[in-house]
Amino acid sequence: MSAELETSEGVDESEKKSSRASEKENHTKMADLSELLKEGTKEAHDRAENTQFVKDFLKGNIRKELFKLATTALYFTYSALEEEMERNKDHPAFAPLYFPMELHRKEALTKDMEYFFGEDWEEKVRCSEAAQKYVERIHYVGQNEPELLVAHAYTRYMGDLSGGQVLKKVAQRALKLPSTGEGTQFYLFENVDNAQQFKQLYRARMNALDLNLKTKERIVEEANRAFEYNMQIFSELDQAGSVLARETREDGLPVHDGKGDVRKCPYYAAKPDRGALEGSSCPFQTALAVLSKPSLQFILAAGVALVAGFLAWYYM
Numbered sequence: 001m002s003a004e005l006e007t008s009e010g011v012d013e014s015e016k017k018s019s020r021a022s023e024k025e026n027h028t029k030m031a032d033l034s035e036l037l038k039e040g041t042k043e044a045h046d047r048a049e050n051t052q053f054v055k056d057f058l059k060g061n062i063r064k065e066l067f068k069l070a071t072t073a074l075y076f077t078y079s080a081l082e083e084e085m086e087r088n089k090d091h092p093a094f095a096p097l098y099f100p101m102e103l104h105r106k107e108a109l110t111k112d113m114e115y116f117f118g119e120d121w122e123e124k125v126r127c128s129e130a131a132q133k134y135v136e137r138i139h140y141v142g143q144n145e146p147e148l149l150v151a152h153a154y155t156r157y158m159g160d161l162s163g164g165q166v167l168k169k170v171a172q173r174a175l176k177l178p179s180t181g182e183g184t185q186f187y188l189f190e191n192v193d194n195a196q197q198f199k200q201l202y203r204a205r206m207n208a209l210d211l212n213l214k215t216k217e218r219i220v221e222e223a224n225r226a227f228e229y230n231m232q233i234f235s236e237l238d239q240a241g242s243v244l245a246r247e248t249r250e251d252g253l254p255v256h257d258g259k260g261d262v263r264k265c266p267y268y269a270a271k272p273d274r275g276a277l278e279g280s281s282c283p284f285q286t287a288l289a290v291l292s293k294p295s296l297q298f299i300l301a302a303g304v305a306l307v308a309g310f311l312a313w314y315y316m
Contacts, residue, residue, distance in 0.1 A: 040220035044227035060174035084142025093147035151222035
């Protein structure tokens with residue numbers, strides 16, 4: 001009996017060691033930041049994939065005026081992101097991911113803004129409330145928790161290099177934009193010869209960052225925070241679809257509700273080629289009221305601006 005117990009205990013101990021070694025190997029693999037991000041944001045990706053807004057956009061159901069406003073939201077988002085990346089280009093938690101020549105989009109977006117709005121475009125456009133919330137978060141992270149900047153950079157740029165290419169083709173076809181790239185310069189990465197190889201390099205650099213597991217988990221949380229901002233927008237978009245279809249229109253534009261001076265509403269597109277006018281922000285009352293007001297166009301635009309980032313996870 002004693003011999004049997006010893007043998008049994010010996011086998012158990014051997015199995016335990018083998019199991020621990022296997023768990024350690026799996027833990028090491030899962031400790032890679034790219035893997036943690038992929039697994040940790042999977043639920044958010046699934047929800048984004050199933051929003052009606054994403055499905056409609058991929059089908060080419062988008063108006064030119066809306067696409068112009070989406071470009072505006074992209075401009076403000078990337079202006080903030082690249083400002084903070086420049087600020088932290090020497091920070092050890094971000095420096096290896098600093099690729100200004102290959103990735104930065106502000107210059108390309110400036111060309112797109114000029115194409116859509118004219119040379120004086122800066123006087124015609126404003127950042128939407130939804131986009132502004134994300135801009136403020138990016139600035140906060142860059143100035144206070146720069147290690148979390150990785151979450152925003154990875155989500156945006158990897159999306160642009162993958163899902164963004166799909167959006168470019170959809171936009172050119174649906175809006176009859178020039179095949180030579182006017183209006184879609186944002187999607188053109190002239191200094192990236194092979195997008196797939198570059199994404200592999202980027203992930204490798206990201207995985208090599210000297211970060212402890214707790215910091216990596218905070219980066220995943222930050223990525224989910226960004227998704228949550230946009231899930232709220234997508235929820236509004238799903239509810240707004242049928243409202244837009246029934247909305248009374250005058251001269252091709254939503255009728256103002258008569259409350260206040262329309263010229264003071266920064267989210268009101270007075271004419272397709274005039275952009276948004278300057279002024280104070282529009283008040284939100286009830287959910288239904290929000291969906292029927294002209295400010296909805298800019299809420300929609302902010303959503304389009306961030307779809308490309310979500311699509312990255314479908315095409316990586």
